[in-house]
Amino acid sequence: MKTIALIVAAGRGERAGGGLPKQYRPLAGVPVLRRSLQPFLAHPRIDAVRVVIADGHQDAYAAATAGLALLAPVTGGAERQDSVRRGLESLAGEAADAVLIHDAARPFVPAAMIDRVLDALADAPAALPVLPVVDTLKRGADGAVAETVPRDGLWRAQTPQGFRYAEILAAHRAAAASPPATDDAALAERAGLRVALVEGSEEAGKLTTAEDLARAEARLAAALE
Numbered sequence: 001m002k003t004i005a006l007i008v009a010a011g012r013g014e015r016a017g018g019g020l021p022k023q024y025r026p027l028a029g030v031p032v033l034r035r036s037l038q039p040f041l042a043h044p045r046i047d048a049v050r051v052v053i054a055d056g057h058q059d060a061y062a063a064a065t066a067g068l069a070l071l072a073p074v075t076g077g078a079e080r081q082d083s084v085r086r087g088l089e090s091l092a093g094e095a096a097d098a099v100l101i102h103d104a105a106r107p108f109v110p111a112a113m114i115d116r117v118l119d120a121l122a123d124a125p126a127a128l129p130v131l132p133v134v135d136t137l138k139r140g141a142d143g144a145v146a147e148t149v150p151r152d153g154l155w156r157a158q159t160p161q162g163f164r165y166a167e168i169l170a171a172h173r174a175a176a177a178s179p180p181a182t183d184d185a186a187l188a189e190r191a192g193l194r195v196a197l198v199e200g201s202e203e204a205g206k207l208t209t210a211e212d213l214a215r216a217e218a219r220l221a222a223a224l225e
Ligand code: C5P
Pocket: 008, 009, 010, 011, 012, 023, 052, 076, 077, 078, 079, 080, 081, 083, 084, 102, 103, 104, 105, 106, 206, 208
């Protein structure tokens, strides 16, 4: 099974503050993007890796990925969904059977999590790594609790999300004119594909805010002590 990892890094990273988008910031000296690519480049079941970047970030990309064996980057779009669709379209000539779609903002994906996603693709066209919801959920209205939402059967979705290539490309094409989804499994669902749930990892959390970056940096520093 030829498998390609598609890493979306075309976000502007505004929520993390500062000038440089978060995927190009150094984490203990190594750019977030470079860290995010390593588990895929090192994985024996992944044949190639392509990154989707924002127009204007070419220099930051080149600096962050110097020396790595990657397919040439492609340019993303205004929404994450546009970036993924462009990335998928760019893989049309690669004869991929499967694609793993991953957020560049998740730098610590364990190899075993990649294996779980790929294993699930043997029996389903899509595979989603998830973690249980541990907090009690409330719906709010006008500054007060409107109701408590039962958390049974609810999951937090992570990436990498795995798909059979032809199916997810078709799902993205079909959704191109619809309001954007925040992950790719949502488009697979919309297309009527079965999305298998597999166990995610707390390590694979997304770095969104400046605090997330600071926490990750502290964790890396502690690991080196
Ligand atoms: O904004 P958010 O944290 O949900 O972004 C998730 C991932 O999608 C990030 O790695 C970001 O770089 C990427 N993205 C993208 N193109 C966009 C917006 C986000 O590739 N237009």
